[in-house]
Amino acid sequence: MYRYSQKSSFRPKKPVRSFRDLEVYQKALEGAVVVAKTFLPILEKVQYPLRDDMVRTSLEIPRLIAEAHSARFESNLQGIALLEKAMAGCNKMVVYLEQARGIYPQDVDGGLSEDTIKKYTYNRTKIFRLQAAWRRWEAEKKK
DSSP: OOOOSSOOOOOOOOOOOSGGGOHHHHHHHHHHHHIIIIIHHHHHHTTOTTHHHHHHHHHHHHHHHHHHHHHHHHOHHHHHHHHHHHHHHHHHHHHHHHHHHHHOTTTSOHHHHHHHHHHHHHHHHHHHHHHHHHHHHHHHHHO
């Protein structure tokens, strides 16, 4: 009989019952709230020309993930295509945030924007991994 002195840090993930259980959705929603509450007032004050596009993109990412989750059951390719758009949205957000930080360095908090950029980059990677998992799921289903 073996006894382990160290406790394992392994914890099984909760099953995904809806798109709201997906970490990528939760993080995308969190990013949209940060953009709308923190960056929008600053960008309106300095009249950043792409502020509306930036807010629209940040709000679109969680919606695309929710649509992708539903669409994948009907057409996995359509769900994957929607995840592609969500990843492109994450990339756009990084560009918008870096541009705003570069154009208005005195107004846009560098630390906050850098943290938000890292979150969007991280979420893009997680969406990519989710997409790969969905592709594997579809391949296993066809076997």
